Amino acid sequence: MRRTLLSTLLALAITGASHGAVAAGVNAPLLDAARKAEPAVIETLKSMVLIESGSSDAAGLARMADYTEGRLKALGMSTERKQGTTGPGSIVIGSLAGTGSKRLMLIAHMDTVYPTGTLATQPYKVEGNRIYGPGIADDKGGIAVILHALQLLKDAGWRDYSKLTVAFNADEEIGSIGSGDLIASLGAEQDYVLSSEPSPAQPEIVLLGASGTGTVTLKVQGRSAHAGAAPELGRNALIELSHQLVQTRDVAKSVPGTQLNWTVSQAGQVRNQIPEAAVATGDMRLTVPDGFEKLEAALKEKVQNRLVPDTQTTVSIERGRPPFVASPAAREVAKKAQEIYGEIDRKLTLVDNTGGATDAGFAAKSGKAIVLESFGLGGAGYHARDEYIVTDTIVPRLYLMSRMLQEVAQAK
Numbered sequence: 001m002r003r004t005l006l007s008t009l010l011a012l013a014i015t016g017a018s019h020g021a022v023a024a025g026v027n028a029p030l031l032d033a034a035r036k037a038e039p040a041v042i043e044t045l046k047s048m049v050l051i052e053s054g055s056s057d058a059a060g061l062a063r064m065a066d067y068t069e070g071r072l073k074a075l076g077m078s079t080e081r082k083q084g085t086t087g088p089g090s091i092v093i094g095s096l097a098g099t100g101s102k103r104l105m106l107i108a109h110m111d112t113v114y115p116t117g118t119l120a121t122q123p124y125k126v127e128g129n130r131i132y133g134p135g136i137a138d139d140k141g142g143i144a145v146i147l148h149a150l151q152l153l154k155d156a157g158w159r160d161y162s163k164l165t166v167a168f169n170a171d172e173e174i175g176s177i178g179s180g181d182l183i184a185s186l187g188a189e190q191d192y193v194l195s196s197e198p199s200p201a202q203p204e205i206v207l208l209g210a211s212g213t214g215t216v217t218l219k220v221q222g223r224s225a226h227a228g229a230a231p232e233l234g235r236n237a238l239i240e241l242s243h244q245l246v247q248t249r250d251v252a253k254s255v256p257g258t259q260l261n262w263t264v265s266q267a268g269q270v271r272n273q274i275p276e277a278a279v280a281t282g283d284m285r286l287t288v289p290d291g292f293e294k295l296e297a298a299l300k301e302k303v304q305n306r307l308v309p310d311t312q313t314t315v316s317i318e319r320g321r322p323p324f325v326a327s328p329a330a331r332e333v334a335k336k337a338q339e340i341y342g343e344i345d346r347k348l349t350l351v352d353n354t355g356g357a358t359d360a361g362f363a364a365k366s367g368k369a370i371v372l373e374s375f376g377l378g379g380a381g382y383h384a385r386d387e388y389i390v391t392d393t394i395v396p397r398l399y400l401m402s403r404m405l406q407e408v409a410q411a412k
Contacts, residue, residue, distance in 0.1 A: 026343040034398040048140040049133035055111040058088035064110040084178025089170020100160040108142035108196040109172035130388040137379030142196030149401035160409040187363035192408040201378035201390040209353040212323035214284035224276035234274030238267035241278035243307035257288030324361040
């Protein structure tokens, strides 16, 4: 009898250890439901990864839209699709009326950075606690968290919201140029927005800030001439562009909260002609609202210093995502996320900015909603070979999303 009791206690201890320690205050039924949902989450991930959906893949994006819309309908949501202002994909929107007072929105994106055919060399595969596949973390893992967290809450009878909105766009990886205005408009209607970009597997995070983005263009106009017979009659736009790139490479250091890296350039058409035009584009990041204006002014002042006489250099900035900086209220809500992770004896790190850019910037643009980022699955390898998620994060992230929705819905 004593041996049997000891064996039973040992078995219980092993079982408890395998599921992770559970602290006081945990929502045990919800946590148990999250554990039981893990196989279904993995099946959802596989289904989505096998749909290649690069940002320019119209057919793949349409299949992803069909898939996600069907899943939202299965959750009882009314759905619609809206065509973006540019690009081949549409935005899938689901909505559901509840019995509470708060308006809540969840966002993630259906597109990936991978061209069609990537699955042939980077297939879906499971190795230990990692599952590999193009886009599995960024951002199909985020979609999976949303779909399954809502299923857990639906099964629990939770309807403590005025309106629940889900938006999946199809162009996040190319700047959300076609969907950003719609996300901003929807965000302005919400009390809370939880965005589901991935988290690192270690440490797991909630993100409090993301960079805004812009494309900076330098254009140089010179004069063509025969490169062998009369080069002195030309005004070499390539030489002037090179001069401008060198002298502006550190200009962002004079504008706090901005970053600029020149990444693409082009000049000339044939070998034996002095090029009359040259152009370069650069990647701009910013964490301050007036960064576009200040960097543009600094660049325009700098390019007045010419190397090649009689050339003209112009500067333009195409504005992309606005920067996302969590409000003081959002930072307080983020502390609640840490408490929720504490319920299941896990640590959650709050990160101010990773240097990346996300749609949280559009969602927070109006300043009305409390916005937090990175509620997706933990993983690594985004935008690279062998992207993966860590299965050990599935249950905790499901629990976090579900409990966060419960908590913000009850906020005063």
